[in-house]
Amino acid sequence: MNWLSRFFPARPRLTPAQAQRLAAWQALPAADLQLAHAQSRYVVVDVETSGLNLAKDHLIAIGAVAVRAGKINLADSLEIVLQQKQASNRDNILIHGIGGTAQEEGVQPVEALLLFLAYLGKSPLIAFHVEFDESMIRRALKRKIGLDFKHPWVDLAYIAPALYPDLARRYRALDDWTNCFGIGNYARHNALADALSTAELFLALRDRMAKKTIESYKKLQDLDKAQRWVNRIS
């Protein structure tokens, strides 16, 4: 790879069938973000990567679970390991537990990302520390299938402190908040298990949302934005 290819990455090549699947996804109508939670499907997502460097590291696994009408639907969930040319290093493997062989036997990245899109539909996304998940997914979609992924995201790392300002100083990480509600995790740092814990946290926050009349995704986005502003000035 010469230095130029860094700036002009090769255009991803999709088979006609793959291109058709991408087009079909793009043609889906956008979700109505004003709908009440009870009428909506949200997708809670978590990713595992080869490291924490947004510029250099890449996606290893995607885990996602859907919240429909305020309940987590266990079967409406997704767990994909992306095929890697080269397995990530040992320390990294120890974190997410996806071994070298599993990484090499994963799903072709293009196929994996198309599966993710088909699963997602146009449902709005929820994550904890969105910047990370969003960047990783966005970059992968751009590079592998040439999609400019502009999708609604809401970040529970901002929603939770906004709903519980009294706890905001002490609670920062996902583990802090899940512990606060006694939420377990069947396999920490497994993308799907983390997505489930995040989804459970979202459900547990619903009580406060109701009290503050945050009854739609749009309201969640507003709250997210407001909290980001609070964090900046405080």
Added chain:
Amino acid sequence: MATAANSLIHATADHLISHAPFDQMEREHVLWMAQRLELGYYAKGEVVLSPEQGTADKFYVIKQGVVQGEQGVVRAQEDAAWLELHEGECFPLGALLSKRPVTSIYRARDDVFCYELAAEDFLQLTHLSAAFHDFCTRRIANLLEQSKHIIQAQYSHSSAEQQSMSSPLSAIIRREPVTCSPATPVREVLETMHALGIGSMVATDAGNRPVGIFTLHDVLNRVALAQLDLSLPISSVMSSNLKTLPPQALAYEAALEMAKHGFRHVLVTHNGGLAGIISEKDLFTLQRVGLRQISSAIRNADNLDALKQSARDIRQLAHNMMAQGVAPEQLTQFISTLNDLLTARIIELECTAAGLMDSSLCHAGFCWIALGSEGRFEQTLNTDQDNGIIFLAPDGTSPDQVRQTLLPIARRINEALDACGFPLCTGNIMASNPELCLSLEEWKEKFAKWIDHGDPLALLNATIFFDFRALFGLSSLAEKLRLWLAKHVEGNPRFLHQMAANALRNRPPLGLVRDFSVGEDNTLDLKLNGISPFVDAARIFSLATGGLQTGTLQRLRQAAAPLHLPPREAEAWGEAFLFIQLLRLRLHHEQIEAGLPMSNKVNPDQLNNLDRRILKEAFRQARKLQARLALNYNL
């Protein structure tokens, strides 16, 4: 909709499988279920399910948190929570199966996550999985069945030691054999035997191979009578004619060898090395402990020491029966039967010794009555004695004169019972108390006074005395008193009302904060909190319907029809009662084994998961029974 089972589905199935009834189901069916589950959240205080929601349309399994059930109608505020459900427990069953609304309000007590299965999937699952179907239709019976398996597993080891003559010798060996070298002086051997309290010593060579045995029997003729020099080596007096058997040989082979050769000891060797010693006494113990053997031993016993041994054997038999998983109802019946036999034999021996057996008093008649738990056939292993005497004074004698004759004999009987492991009653509810050695007329007078006054002491007495039954002597006296009592109580609804109010003061210890509300020492009293609610309610139901039974189960069964109690509920109460009885028996047995004083206190944290759950279920049944009692008496 169902995707291939991913790690989430498998993790959910794993979680479910760690709880009953899912642990009994095939994994394939649990996975089928997991793929159809939703996960819902309920904030503290939020209603999960209520009668207002109409026909139950979801099956809930608690993933995390505590859900409490409130019986909306029967009692509103105080004691609202009558059931508590924890992780792994599921609800509702009855409402889903009969497609009706639930009867209680289910409310989240803290942050609760529930797996939720749609009603149609729930019904399909009952068709798919036989284990699940079984659980849903026989909830408490099923939990009990599982508990039985666990008990059997727990006891199988220790019971193998006493099972029968077909046990392998390895299971009978009591302890490591004590050995010495053949060169050890006789004096030293005798000192060791004395210090350790053992009956035999085996001499072994350097390779632990037995070369000779010296027993207490040898002391007399080979040492004492022969005036042996005690500094000689043991090899000069030991028998080197040894009989050895391998550890896998059966007990009866050892018995045969002993009989054939006239030995009292058989050595157990493994690859030539000494593994243990079996004595004639060890084998004798095996044979003695059987129902038939015990009862014939009691019948033939002619002194207190023989009866004391029988009393110990009864306890041993109870242990063996628990190990074999004999149902608690039969178990308590066996214990009662044998204890009755034992008591009757004691009375018989004492009366004969006192020359009472052929007196005019004996012809007129007297009857030894059992009271309290003994009267209900519900004795466990630590029951103290509750008894009394009903007599008819022969013509020309006053009741007081008769009492003077009977009281000293009754005293001796009470003491003999005490020696056999039925402690004297601390409340002096015993036949040797002049207040409780009464003529039939005096008993009627006493009962009538209690029923008419209904003061707290009378109510307390009624709970002990109204469970009387004949144990020895002229049983028609007890029957006459029973018939009279049934009639007299029926005409006094006020008294029953008071008894009901009294019984309802003792609530089953289901906690608001934890599973159980325990005392300061973190224990529950299985007798006071566990058994009493059932016993008290059954007594009232029985008295209210003119029943003549004294056993709690029999009373519930008899009263079910006249009181229009749903048969399934009456049955569930009985099962719950029996389970608590079983727990008590096990507890007592463990205490005896550990040499601890017996008590009814159990720490729920020390029970296994399943037993804890059944106990909770049993307490819930007690709540239901009390609710019924309250309803019947407008309390």
